[in-house]
Amino acid sequence: MTAATADRDAERRRALRRMKLLATGLLIVAAVVFAVAFALQERYPWLGYVRAAAEGAMVGALADWFAVTALFRHPLGLRIPHTAIIPTRKDEIGESLGEFVETNFLSDEVVAGRLGTLDLAGAIADWLARPANARRVVTEVSGGLTGIAGLLDDDRMRDAVEAVVRTHIVEPKWGPPLGRLGDRVLASGGHREAVDLLLDRLDDWLAAHPEALAQLVSGRLPSWMPSFVDRLVDDRVHAELRRFVSDVRRDPDHRLRHALDDYLADVAARLQNDPATIERLEDAKARAFDDPRIRELAASAWSAARAAAVDALSDPQSELRRRATAAVADAAARVTRDPELRASLNTRLADAALHLVSTYRHDIASIISDTVRGWDAAETTDKIETQVGRDLQFIRINGTVVGALAGFAIYAVATAISAAL
Structure with missing residues (x-):
C-alpha cells in the first residue's frame, strides 16, 4: 500500500467515525426527547406529538442501525441469521462482482461501442x-x-x-x-x-x-x-x-x-x-x-x-x-x-482490443473474485466499510428523520380521527 493510499484510508476512517457519532448522537437525542415528553405528556398534552415523533425517530434509527451493522458484523454480538453478511459471504460477493463486471463492462457490445467513439490513434x-x-x-x-x-x-x-x-x-x-x-x-x-x-x-x-x-x-x-x-x-x-x-x-x-x-x-x-x-x-x-x-x-x-x-x-x-x-x-x-491512416489504425486497435477482451474476458473478471477470495474476512469487512461506511451512516440519519416524521404524522392522523369520532 502506498503512502497516499494509506493517508486516504485514514481520512475515510476519521470521516466514518464522525458520521457514526452523529448518527448515534441523533438516536440519543431522540431517546432523551422521548423520555422528557413521555414524562410530561399528562401535564402538557401537546407533548404527545413530540413523544410520537421521538418514538418514531428511535424506531427508525434502531432499525437502520441494525440494517447497516448487519452488513459488516453481528449486531451486539448476537449471531442472528442473515447478519455479518459481508464477512460470511465474502467469496460469493466477489464472484458476483466479477460476474457483474464481466457481463456489464466487458461485453462485446459495450467494448465495441465505447471504442467506436474514441480516436485512440x-x-x-x-x-x-x-x-x-x-x-x-x-x-x-x-x-x-x-x-x-x-x-x-x-x-x-x-x-x-x-x-x-x-x-x-x-x-x-x-x-x-x-x-x-x-x-x-x-x-x-x-x-x-x-x-x-x-x-x-x-x-x-x-x-x-x-x-x-x-x-x-x-x-x-x-x-x-x-x-x-x-x-x-x-x-x-x-x-x-x-x-x-x-x-x-x-x-x-x-x-x-x-x-x-x-x-x-x-x-x-x-x-x-x-x-x-x-x-x-x-x-x-x-x-x-x-x-x-x-x-x-x-x-x-x-x-x-x-x-x-x-x-x-x-x-x-x-x-x-x-x-x-x-x-x-x-x-x-x-x-x-492522414485521416484515412488514422481511421485504419483506429479500426485495427479496436479489433485488437475487442479480440483481447473477448479472449480474456473471464480471466480479467476472475481477478476480482480471486482477489476478494484471497482477502481475510476481517480485512474485507474493514476495506468495504472504510470505503462506503460513511455513506451508509446517512441511512441511519435518514431513518431517524423519516421515523420522526412518520411517528408525528401517524400520531396526528390518529388524534384527528379520534377527535372526529
Whole structure:
C-alpha cells in the first residue's frame, strides 16, 4: 500500500467515525426527547406529538442501525441469521462482482461501442508527435531493452543463436536453393554486371602491376636466354593479356562470355540435380561450420553486437536513439495528418482490443473474485466499510428523520380521527 493510499484510508476512517457519532448522537437525542415528553405528556398534552415523533425517530434509527451493522458484523454480538453478511459471504460477493463486471463492462457490445467513439490513434499520435514525448517513449523502451540485454547469459544466447542458425541455415541443403537462385540470376542477366566489374578490376590490376607476370612467364624460359628476350616475352604476354581482357570487356557477345555463361548454367544445374555436387557442397559447408574458428567468430560477433546495442541504447545522444526519436515523432505526425491512416489504425486497435477482451474476458473478471477470495474476512469487512461506511451512516440519519416524521404524522392522523369520532 502506498503512502497516499494509506493517508486516504485514514481520512475515510476519521470521516466514518464522525458520521457514526452523529448518527448515534441523533438516536440519543431522540431517546432523551422521548423520555422528557413521555414524562410530561399528562401535564402538557401537546407533548404527545413530540413523544410520537421521538418514538418514531428511535424506531427508525434502531432499525437502520441494525440494517447497516448487519452488513459488516453481528449486531451486539448476537449471531442472528442473515447478519455479518459481508464477512460470511465474502467469496460469493466477489464472484458476483466479477460476474457483474464481466457481463456489464466487458461485453462485446459495450467494448465495441465505447471504442467506436474514441480516436485512440489520433490521441496517441498527438501525444507522440511532441518531441519530448517521443524522446520519453524511446528512453523507456531503450531502458527496458538494456535491462533485458543485461539479463541475457552470453553462453546460452550463443547456444541459442547457434541452434537457430543450424536449424534454419546449416541443416537445410544449400545446393538446390543455390542452383535455383543461379538459374534466376542467369535468366535475368544480372551476372553480366558482375563479370564486367571483374574484368574492369582485372584490367586495372594488370595496368598497375606489369611486373606481376615476370616470374610467371620469363621465369620458365631457359637460363641461357638473354635478359632482353625475357623482357620482350614478359611485355608481349602482358600486352596480349590486356588486349584480350579489353576485347572481352568491349564485346558482349565474346566467346569467353558464352563459355562463362555455359559454365555457370552447368554449375546451377548440377547444384540442383547432381547428387555428387550437392554432397561436396554439403561436406564443405559442414567443415566450415564445424571449424572452431567459425564458432569463435560467431561468439565474438554476438558479444560485439550486444555491446554495441547496449552502448547505443544507453547513450541518450547516440545516433540510434536520435533516429528512433525522430522516426517515432515523424510517424505520429503522419498519422495526425492522414485521416484515412488514422481511421485504419483506429479500426485495427479496436479489433485488437475487442479480440483481447473477448479472449480474456473471464480471466480479467476472475481477478476480482480471486482477489476478494484471497482477502481475510476481517480485512474485507474493514476495506468495504472504510470505503462506503460513511455513506451508509446517512441511512441511519435518514431513518431517524423519516421515523420522526412518520411517528408525528401517524400520531396526528390518529388524534384527528379520534377527535372526529
